[in-house]
Amino acid sequence: MAEQRESHLWKWLLCTPALLVLVLAASGPLFIVLAYSFLTPGTMGGVRWEFSTEGWFRVFLQRDIFDPDEVRWNQAHLTIFWRSISLSLQTTIICAVLGFPTAWFIATRPPHRRALWLFLITIPFWTNLLIRTFAIQELIRNNGTINTLLMRTGIIDSPIQMMFTDFAVLLGMAYVFMPLMVLPLYAAMDKLDFRLVEAGYDLYASRIKVLWYVILPLVKPGFIAGSILVFIPSIGAYVTPRVLGGGRTMMLGNLIALQFGQGRNWPLGAALAVVMLVIVVTTLVLYLRWANREGGQVRV
Amino acid sequence: MKKTLTVSLVALLASGAMAKAEGVLNLYNWGNYTSPELIERFTEETGIQVTVTDFDSNDTALARIRQGGHGFDIVVPSDTYIPVWIEEGLFQPLDPEIVTDRGNIAPQWLDVDYDQGREYTVPWAWGTTGIIVNTSVYGGDINTAGVIFEPPEELRGRINVIPEMSDVMSLAIYHVGGTDRCTDDMDVLRQVRDMLMEAKPHWLALDYGTVDSYAAGDLDAGIYWNGASMRARLQNDDLAYGYPRAGYPLWMDNAAVLADAQNPENAMRFMNFILQPENAALISNFARYANGITGSEAYMDEVMRDAPEIVVPDDLIGAGRFGQPCSEEINDIHTQIWTELLQ
Amino acid sequence: MFRRSYSVSHLPGFGFVAILTFLMLYLPILVLVIFSFNAGVSQSIWEGFSLQWYEAAFRNRQVRDVSIRSLWLAATAAGIATMVATLAALGTTRTGRFPGQTMIYALINQPLMVPEVVTGVALLIFVAAIKVQTGYTGMGYLVAAHTAFCIPFAYLPIRARLETMDINLERAAADLYATPLQAFRYITLPLLVPGILAGFMLGFVISLDTVVITEFVKSAGQDTLPTYMLGQLRRTVTPEMNAIATLFLALSLMIVTAFFLITRKRGA
Numbered sequence: 004m005a006e007q008r009e010s011h012l013w014k015w016l017l018c019t020p021a022l023l024v025l026v027l028a029a030s031g032p033l034f035i036v037l038a039y040s041f042l043t044p045g046t047m048g049g050v051r052w053e054f055s056t057e058g059w060f061r062v063f064l065q066r067d068i069f070d071p072d073e074v075r076w077n078q079a080h081l082t083i084f085w086r087s088i089s090l091s092l093q094t095t096i097i098c099a100v101l102g103f104p105t106a107w108f109i110a111t112r113p114p115h116r117r118a119l120w121l122f123l124i125t126i127p128f129w130t131n132l133l134i135r136t137f138a139i140q141e142l143i144r145n146n147g148t149i150n151t152l153l154m155r156t157g158i159i160d161s162p163i164q165m166m167f168t169d170f171a172v173l174l175g176m177a178y179v180f181m182p183l184m185v186l187p188l189y190a191a192m193d194k195l196d197f198r199l200v201e202a203g204y205d206l207y208a209s210r211i212k213v214l215w216y217v218i219l220p221l222v223k224p225g226f227i228a229g230s231i232l233v234f235i236p237s238i239g240a241y242v243t244p245r246v247l248g249g250g251r252t253m254m255l256g257n258l259i260a261l262q263f264g265q266g267r268n269w270p271l272g273a274a275l276a277v278v279m280l281v282i283v284v285t286t287l288v289l290y291l292r293w294a295n296r297e298g299g300q301v302r303v
Numbered sequence: 304m305k306k307t308l309t310v311s312l313v314a315l316l317a318s319g320a321m322a323k324a325e326g327v328l329n330l331y332n333w334g335n336y337t338s339p340e341l342i343e344r345f346t347e348e349t350g351i352q353v354t355v356t357d358f359d360s361n362d363t364a365l366a367r368i369r370q371g372g373h374g375f376d377i378v379v380p381s382d383t384y385i386p387v388w389i390e391e392g393l394f395q396p397l398d399p400e401i402v403t404d405r406g407n408i409a410p411q412w413l414d415v416d417y418d419q420g421r422e423y424t425v426p427w428a429w430g431t432t433g434i435i436v437n438t439s440v441y442g443g444d445i446n447t448a449g450v451i452f453e454p455p456e457e458l459r460g461r462i463n464v465i466p467e468m469s470d471v472m473s474l475a476i477y478h479v480g481g482t483d484r485c486t487d488d489m490d491v492l493r494q495v496r497d498m499l500m501e502a503k504p505h506w507l508a509l510d511y512g513t514v515d516s517y518a519a520g521d522l523d524a525g526i527y528w529n530g531a532s533m534r535a536r537l538q539n540d541d542l543a544y545g546y547p548r549a550g551y552p553l554w555m556d557n558a559a560v561l562a563d564a565q566n567p568e569n570a571m572r573f574m575n576f577i578l579q580p581e582n583a584a585l586i587s588n589f590a591r592y593a594n595g596i597t598g599s600e601a602y603m604d605e606v607m608r609d610a611p612e613i614v615v616p617d618d619l620i621g622a623g624r625f626g627q628p629c630s631e632e633i634n635d636i637h638t639q640i641w642t643e644l645l646q
Numbered sequence: 647m648f649r650r651s652y653s654v655s656h657l658p659g660f661g662f663v664a665i666l667t668f669l670m671l672y673l674p675i676l677v678l679v680i681f682s683f684n685a686g687v688s689q690s691i692w693e694g695f696s697l698q699w700y701e702a703a704f705r706n707r708q709v710r711d712v713s714i715r716s717l718w719l720a721a722t723a724a725g726i727a728t729m730v731a732t733l734a735a736l737g738t739t740r741t742g743r744f745p746g747q748t749m750i751y752a753l754i755n756q757p758l759m760v761p762e763v764v765t766g767v768a769l770l771i772f773v774a775a776i777k778v779q780t781g782y783t784g785m786g787y788l789v790a791a792h793t794a795f796c797i798p799f800a801y802l803p804i805r806a807r808l809e810t811m812d813i814n815l816e817r818a819a820a821d822l823y824a825t826p827l828q829a830f831r832y833i834t835l836p837l838l839v840p841g842i843l844a845g846f847m848l849g850f851v852i853s854l855d856t857v858v859i860t861e862f863v864k865s866a867g868q869d870t871l872p873t874y875m876l877g878q879l880r881r882t883v884t885p886e887m888n889a890i891a892t893l894f895l896a897l898s899l900m901i902v903t904a905f906f907l908i909t910r911k912r913g914a
Contacts, residue, residue, distance in 0.1 A: 010741075011744045011745065013737070014737040014738065014741060014744055015737070015746070016737070017733045017734060017736050017737030017738075018733070018734045018737040018738065018750050020729070020730040020733055020734075021730035021731055021733065021734035021754065021797055021801075022734075022750065022753055022754075024726075024727075024730060024790060024793050024794050024797065025753050025754065025756065025757070025794050025797060026753065027790060027794075028769065028790040028791050028793065028794035029756055029757050029760070029765060029791075029794040029795070030753060030756050031772070032765070032768030032769050032771065032772035033760070033764070033765075033768050035768060035771050035772050035775075036764070036767060036768045036771065039771055044631070046631055048362055048363075048365065048366030048369070049366055049369060049370070065639070068492070068493075068496070068636055068639055068640065069489050069492070069493050078643075078646070079639075079642045079643045079645075079646035080642070080646075082646040083642075083646055101663060101666070101667045101670075102667070104657070104659070104660035104661075104662075104663035104664050104667070105663065105664040105667040105668070107657060107660050107664070108660055108661055108663075108664030108665075109664070111656075118906070122902075122903075122906050123668065123671075124668075124671070125902065126899065126902060127671045127672070127675065129851045129855075129898050129899075129901075129902045130675065130855075130894075130895050130898050130899075131854060131855050131857075131871075131872060131891070131894060131895075131898070132855055132857065132872075133857055133872045133875050133876060134678070134875075134891040134894065134895065135674065135675070137678070137875070137887065137891065138674035138675055138677065138678040138891075139674050141674070141677055141678060141681070141888075142673065142674050142677055144516075144521070145516070145519065145521035146515075146516075146519040146521055146688075148677050151691065162521070164460075164507070166508070167507055167508040167510065178670065178671070178674070181667065181670075181671060182671075185667075210657060210658070214657060235759060235761065236761065236762075238761065239760075239761020239762060239763050239764065241762065241763045241858050242857060242858065242876070249463075249507075249508035249509060249510040251506065251507075251508050251509050251510075251645070252645065252646075253642075253645045253646065256761065256763040258642070259763055259764075259767060260763065261638075261641075261642070262638075263363075263366075263767060263770065264359065264360050264362050264363045264366075265360050265362050265363075265467075265468045265469070265638070265641075266362075266638040266641075266642075267362055267366075267631070267634060267638070268635070268638065269771075272767065273767065273771075276763070276764045276767050276768070279761055279763070279764055280760065280761075280764055283759060283760065283761065287759065329866035329867050331866065334877035334878070335877065335878065339706060339707060339708060342707070343707065354711070354866065354867025355708060355867070355869075356864065356865075356866055356867055356868065356869055357869060357873075357874075357877040359877070367774075370774040370777060370778060371777060371778040371781075373777070373783060373865055373866055374783035374865045374866030374867070375865075375866040376866075515687075
């Protein structure tokens with residue numbers, strides 16, 4: 004027993020340097036954010052060390068600008084929350100719809116070719132996010148590549164407005180997060196037992212039935228992992244809405260940044276950051292629960 | 304592995320030491336505002352290595368400096384914020400031994416409200432926030448913010464507004480008849496809110512990097528700074544810059560040496576350096592704004608000397624207004640309107 | 647055999663969508679690279695081949711500075727992250743469950759799960775407080791922030807490598823009276839090298855990519871290439887940006903290719 008405890012100690016010692024860095028530069032500061040959300044905004048930014056729940060109040064509610072006694076839901080914030088969640092869900096769906104066939108395509112290549120296709124999927128992921136966002140921008144601007152081509156070939160007379168729309172933000176996010184969906188899907192398909200698919204056909208199931216009743220349940224874990232991996236960075240997106248959305252419509256990340264900059268309201272910004280964190284953690288927990296339950300059903 | 308560790312540790316220490324070494328100057332300035340040529344010439348003359356770090360708003364800059372431990376020597380905030388900086392003791396007075404050429408500052412920029420007699424600051428550049436319009440699309444009066452806030456049919460959906468809360472709020476307040484950008488007149492603010500909310504559906508974007516969008520005709524009108532406007536006009540003759548009659552923000556960005564600068568002497572040398580007309584002209588040539596140093600015109604690019612974006616028409620000079628930073632309460636209202644606008 | 651497996655796995659339309667996806671992934675990058683060689687300023691009209699934008703990028707001292715700083719930061723952060731991740735992987739792999747293991751996993755994976763904006767804001771507040779207390783404003787903060795962010799990426803391939811390693815080799819070494827340290831030095835470590843290299847490369851690329859955290863943490867003269875590019879938003883984007891982007895693209899590509907080759911050898 005003593006010997007075992009000693010070996011645990013070793014394991015902990017080996018992990019200590021990594022944990023130290025992580026606690027100091029990643030996890031620990033999150034608690035400070037929580038603390039700051041209960042302070043009073045300082046003049047011209049920063050905080051005063053006085054307890055206040057005003058920051059949290061302002062996350063969801065608002066006193067009418069012109070009639071301070073009238074309290075109502077903070078419509079602007081709620082709209083921004085909803086837009087962030089909705090755009091993130093749409094991004095996840097787009098990634099799933101395009102990512103599933105792509106992962107399937109890769110998984111059904113001859114084994115020695117698969118690695119190459121996988122490699123091709125990951126390359127964009129390893130290139131700078133900002134560079135990729137700029138690349139999208141160059142493509143969809145009014146005088147960008149797509150519009151110029153369409154106009155030169157006479158298909159359209161005036162450029163299609165793509166920049167500064169929700170479409171642009173969606174396209175950008177789906178573009179940058181796509182590999183995060185394809186990779187776990189591929190991992191799930193790689194383990195897929197094709198004899199089950201074959202059995203489905205042997206029982207005269209149509210392609211759609213095999214897809215729906217055999218393949219999809221089997222790769223569900225891949226879907227779940229991929230959806231989490233896409234949804235989380237989408238909800239936190241800051242660069243993509245800023246560059247492609249043209250700042251016309253904010254997402255949660257931009258709203259947080261505004262409070263720490265021109266808004267000069269750090270406690271509100273901190274409270275909003277905690278809200279974002281809560282959305283992320285809730286998503287994770289919901290997904291994991293669902294995954295466990297579904298996993299049980301599949302086995303039955 | 305061990306070698307990697309040693310190498311990275313040494314490198315780490317070296318980089319830490321470097322920042323404190325002599326012959327360094329850390330400049331904290333607006334993005335895309337610092338002429339590389341200016342920095343090169345300064346380094347050539349003095350041997351001092353300059354690093355430039357960007358900030359994106361006066362608030363960001365002030366918040367970061369006030370926290371302390373920032374490592375910067377010189378900062379370039381706008382006029383409205385200067386009194387706050389000075390009151391909080393964040394600047395150190397110019398050293399008359401080194402900064403000997405304060406006399407080069409043009410008379411109208413010497414005794415400014417925010418820094419009487421230029422005890423702390425030196426002009427960097429000044430300009431206006433106004434209206435850019437493509438005159439081939441809209442032929443009407445462009446010396447009004449109505450082009451943006453109550454856009455005519457042909458400009459709807461073709462408008463861009465710079466995402467600068469204070470500039471947009473100022474123009475809107477002046478447009479509805481307010482005279483003070485920090486007004487606490489709730490009727491004015493209510494009109495501003497309603498006007499902005501109504502105008503927003505006609506705006507295409509709230510974006511910065513749009514010089515070539517105007518030039519290419521992707522955007523036909525917008526709230527813009529005079530220097531950027533000029534860059535766009537140089538690419539496309541149809542573009543014109545308007546000064547709203549009801550009032551438009553005048554601003555000047557000023558360089559100052561921070562009280563806790565690590566290289567104060569180098570910083571003072573830099574301050575005197577940008578007081579020289581030939582150097583101030585480099586600032587202007589790069590960013591296309593005027594600079595407030597007497598005699599620098601002679602060194603400026605030809606296109607700048609009589610540019611309509613730089614030389615304000617006589618009848619509109621009076622409409623230009625310097626502002627001041629608003630109180631917390633007013634700024635809070637501005638932020639709420641702004642958030643509502645961008646929801 | 648081929649025919650049958652083909653028909654089983656074939657789903658109509660999937661190949662088409664897959665190719666479309668690949669096109670969508672590569673078209674923007676391709677356009678970016680092509681127009682970095684454009685003789686004109688335009689991003690859409692080809693005006694002939696030229697290297698002028700590369701020359702412009704090399705001449706621009708600020709671009710040189712921020713590029714070097716980015717590379718230095720990536721190397722340092724990835725180096726430290728790889729070292730601590732290797733130790734952590736040794737501590738958490740090939741063992742039964744032990745108390746606190748879940749917490750360790752959660753901590754290691756935490757940077758993957760928390761949005762960058764939140765981490766950035768948290769670090770802004772935290773670092774500001776330390777700066778005031780200590781007066782230290784060097785690159786240490788950025789190194790620490792990037793290291794923490796790189797750890798999960800460095801940890802994954804190292805752990806994967808450890809898990810597939812034959813533990814009998816170390817047992818054999820122990821049977822031959824090697825001390826645990828000797829066994830580690832001469833058996834485990836050499837076998838682990840591909841994993842460590844892979845971890846370092848992932849960390850390096852991730853650090854090069856980190857923009858939001860850097861934006862919030864940076865002090866005087868600490869702009870990296872991504873934050874510099876973000877600052878350029880206020881000005882016209884010229885093909886000079888394309889040229890810089892292309893160079894970094896090539897660098898990332900080289901590293902990822904090396905990573906790919908290393909990990910593939912492992913699989914074989």
